[in-house]
Amino acid sequence: MxxxxxxxxxxxxxxxxxxxxxxxxxxxxxxxxxxxxxxxxxxxxxxxxxxxxxxxxxxxxxxxxxxxxxxxxxxxxxxxxDGDRVLQTRIRELRNQATRDEILDGIRRMKTEIREYEDEYDALSPEELARQLPTDAGKEWEDVTAWKTTRQNLAVAQAALAYDEASKQLTA
The missing domain is CATH 1.10.10.10 (Winged helix-like DNA-binding domain superfamily/Winged helix DNA-binding domain)
Structure with missing residues (x-):
């Protein structure tokens, strides 16, 4: 065989x-x-x-x-x-898997990581960086992807935190 x-x-x-x-x-x-x-x-x-x-x-x-x-x-x-359902699922999973303090720590780390990308590439967004890159740029394209992912994860973490706060306010 x-x-x-x-x-x-x-x-x-x-x-x-x-x-x-x-x-x-x-x-x-x-x-x-x-x-x-x-x-x-x-x-x-x-x-x-x-x-x-x-x-x-x-x-x-x-x-x-x-x-x-x-x-x-x-x-x-x-x-x-459905994108909205995927987002809601990610937010719910994060709320169930992490404490408020862990989410806050993650938000701080991701914001720092995003600032490092902005400083390293003198760009305000991964899209701006992508417009400047030649097609054969290796590490830089990996950083564009990582930057986008970090930005998406940050948005989910912030949404989870806001959802958690809104839930507390409604039950108070």
């Missing part, structure tokens, strides 16, 4: 195991959770190992319940995970 054949066997085995251990709805949901850009029901069906009518039925339910969003691309409906 060649190396490629062995890997195909492993992939086939994992695929069959996933199919046996999950329902079509669960597979559609998992695929959707990994879909940042819109994909057609046919593409999602293919990835989730279900028929297209099955995918459409489950995707419609996920849109109705707010777990998915749609966008039209000509005559094709594209499905993706």
């Amino acid at each position: 060649t190396e490629d054949e062995r890997w195909n066997d492993i992939n086939d085995h994992v695929t069959e195991e996933w199919k046996a251990e999950t329902t079509p709805f669960e597979r559609i949901y998992e695929v959707l959770e990994q879909t940042h850009d819109g994909q057609s029901a046919g593409k999602i069906a293919e990835r989730a190992l279900v028929s297209e009518p099955t995918a459409r039925r489950h995707l419609k339910a996920l849109v109705t319940t707010g777990f998915a969003a749609t966008v039209q691309d000509g005559r094709t409906t594209l499905y993706r995970r």
Whole structure:
């Protein structure tokens, strides 16, 4: 057995195991959770190992319940995970996993990290830095990505802190 054949066997085995251990709805949901850009029901069906009518039925339910969003691309409906729900989930998870003091410490660290990027590159944002970079800049492109991620994480941490404060005010 060649190396490629062995890997195909492993992939086939994992695929069959996933199919046996999950329902079509669960597979559609998992695929959707990994879909940042819109994909057609046919593409999602293919990835989730279900028929297209099955995918459409489950995707419609996920849109109705707010777990998915749609966008039209000509005559094709594209499905993706709902960004607001993803954000709410991240905020809730952070509130459950970290104390107020830990969130505040994280906010301070992220603000310091952002100031360091601003000072190092003399830029106000990762987008500004990206406009200045040549395509072959290695470390700098990695820093653009890291800076964007830090900025996103900071926004989530600040939202979690604000949500926590609002919750306390409502129950006081």
